[in-house]
Amino acid sequence: MPTSAREKKSKLILDVAIKLFTTKGFDATKMEDVAKMAGISKGLTYFYFKNKEDLYMAVTKKAYDELKSIFREIFKSKGKNGLQMITDLVTAYIDFTQENRMYNAAILNFMGIMQQYNDEVLKEGIDPLILESEHFQKLLEIHHDCGKIGIQMVTLGMRDGSIRPELQAELTFYTIWAMVIGYERLMGPVGYEGKEIKIHLENWKPGFIKLMQDMLKGTIQATKPQVVQASLF
Amino acid sequence: MPTSAREKKSKLILDVAIKLFTTKGFDATKMEDVAKMAGISKGLTYFYFKNKEDLYMAVTKKAYDELKSIFREIFKSKGKNGLQMITDLVTAYIDFTQENRMYNAAILNFMGIMQQYNDEVLKEGIDPLILESEHFQKLLEIHHDCGKIGIQMVTLGMRDGSIRPELQAELTFYTIWAMVIGYERLMGPVGYEGKEIKIHLENWKPGFIKLMQDMLKGTIQATKPQVVQASLF
């Protein structure tokens, strides 16, 4: 919650940037557009954000904050077993990507940067302005936090029997995360296939989640009514 | 295999472009760089490719061609059941993304374009040069072809019992494709988590594939030795 005038204006710029990045993309969005839509001068934008990359990193940070709060929210909710948590997380995550294209794009982009960041050679190719941004280090941490929470959910599920105990929590959670990321990216192509392939966006999501659950579910559930259905009661 | 001089030079430019796009990225790569590294004049580049976007689409086409040939190769290989095929496909796909970062990036990028292309509003935001490229329509088809092949693999698996028959082939295949896409994207973050989360790249891949198989495998295999293992004989 921004309180000071400064924080308010900073947030305003950020919101405008998100809107524009979403509509036109990062490259096509000019700093002047941001300023104009925010009703301020071009110069002032640079008072609040060091440069365009910094602004983008700030947007990315906001995106990750949002994502992390989703992770947190679900993790601290009571009365759910691990699989249920994961299911809810995946559902919420998908909604998040759908409702905040830009956020998701920023997160994916940051993951790409992390990839370069881990490679001595590719590291050189990263725009120095990105590395200089005060948000960069924080982002590395937040991403990590999300991972940790997700892994704890899986661990929980393995303990409460909703998830197969022989799985390895870390690998499993990252695999789930991968599924969600890929899901978003494939939304476009799936939406396009209208001719021979009978697959509709509205069908994919439940099927996708069901598959994910099948992948995880513990042996206990084989005889009991399915966790997934249970969550619908 | 290019034969005519024209095709040879065209391929030369393409290869150089791939190299540069991989190293420096699309935006940071100047047409002049491409020309210089190819040992030709700037103008000639425009003789073979209408513009930078067209060149990029050509690169994307090459990437998709490569990908499709992987799909095809595995699909026509004999003596495998459906799950085995999918497993091999996923393995090969992952290798493909690892060895051809640029190719994969181009494919992911194209999927993003498809997403915009399906949305009346976002469609406006696509660079017209991309839509004008002679490769654009072909790319839509090739992507579709890959999807079809993958779906056939799953269908095969459902028939031969290696994949649960109650699954829906289309949804299932796209879910698997999503997993692979996300896997690549998460490689970066996973590689970064060195501190608390004990997950190493070398561990992730087999675990990832195992999970994918668990998600799919048919009831028959419950009593029999696992398909996956079978393939190791």
Place this chain on the structure above:
Amino acid sequence: MPTSAREKKSKLILDVAIKLFTTKGFDATKMEDVAKMAGISKGLTYFYFKNKEDLYMAVTKKAYDELKSIFREIFKSKGKNGLQMITDLVTAYIDFTQENRMYNAAILNFMGIMQQYNDEVLKEGIDPLILESEHFQKLLEIHHDCGKIGIQMVTLGMRDGSIRPELQAELTFYTIWAMVIGYERLMGPVGYEGKEIKIHLENWKPGFIKLMQDMLKGTIQATKPQVVQASLF
């Protein structure tokens, strides 16, 4: 008279552009030349004028403004009959074309554009940047204004008896305008004919004006000493 700093600079650029367009022509004049000679950066030129065509239209506008002020000035001068006004207008117009080659060229060019603009097919051939210029519509009006003033002069002359009353004011004025335009264009060739054709620029102008007057003059003047003729003694 420009007042604000912005108007001053805008005028500066315009003046430089006129100088350069006059000397080197529109095509041969680079925006960088304009900037350099104006002592500003290339970018600033684009801050004041959307593009080169817009700058050219601005120059054209200035030319037409100048021309219109000549029309106006003469029209509101007292103590002249219509023929005298037309005579003065033609004289002033010729001086104008001579002293401002560029202005006249811009005006002639614009007339050519108007021609294309009136033809559904040729209209397509007009550089869109020209049509987009904020000056374009204004120019159409200013041209029209000049025509109206000239026609009023002829009308006046027809009423005061200095111009034959049976003439049609519109046709007559446009015919005079045509004469002037052609006069300027033929200055070049006339200046060149040095060998056999004995025609010197200094002789042409008075003869030209006399002919124009002969074409127009009313019956009254046949008996009275003509203001116009008087000036030729």
Place this chain on the structure above:
Amino acid sequence: MPTSAREKKSKLILDVAIKLFTTKGFDATKMEDVAKMAGISKGLTYFYFKNKEDLYMAVTKKAYDELKSIFREIFKSKGKNGLQMITDLVTAYIDFTQENRMYNAAILNFMGIMQQYNDEVLKEGIDPLILESEHFQKLLEIHHDCGKIGIQMVTLGMRDGSIRPELQAELTFYTIWAMVIGYERLMGPVGYEGKEIKIHLENWKPGFIKLMQDMLKGTIQATKPQVVQASLF
């Protein structure tokens, strides 16, 4: 009449160039367009014409040849007095400009070049390729020839009494020429004025010619039925 294969192809290129210059303008017409539309290779164009300017000069030459033949034709026609000849010439000239926009534009352009050519300073600004063209000198002569013929027509008229004898043939003819040139240029604007100024293209031409005749006609015709006026009844 082109006979040899060489002349035939040369004429073909010329015709195509005229068509394209007419439609798209000189600058917008690419040598490749010309070649393509002529069904030959780009290189071959340069075999027949030294360069683009040379091609343009060749077009100009063709235009002037055509114009001169109009002058000649009318001049050698029998049974006309001088004024009639001039009237026919003006009529034919106007038709010529209307039917051959490009030709007329080329001629006007050449007149502009002549103007620069006569000025020591402006001369520098002429594209050297134009001066180098083999057609350039010929064009100067042809223009001159046209002038001479026209002057002879006026002289004739002065002798046969159809044109006022006190006029000076040279000045008079060039004034008429000026009228015609201006007429063409003003066609565009005149076509545009639809609102308040009641002037229609179809009305202008006869009025224009009538005025021209009034300007010239000898005293004799005042009492006799005039050929020209007769045509207006």
Place this chain on the structure above:
DNA sequence: AATGAATGAGTCTTCATTCAT
């Protein structure tokens, strides 16, 4: 805090012309 004029490096793209074949 705020403005917006000013900068200038950066690049794509065009096209007349040449030349090896």
Place this chain on the structure above:
DNA sequence: TATGAATGAAGACTCATTCAT
């Protein structure tokens, strides 16, 4: 004569960023 691949100079235009006020 004829081709068309190859050249490369030329120039318009953009936009992130700065700075005087």
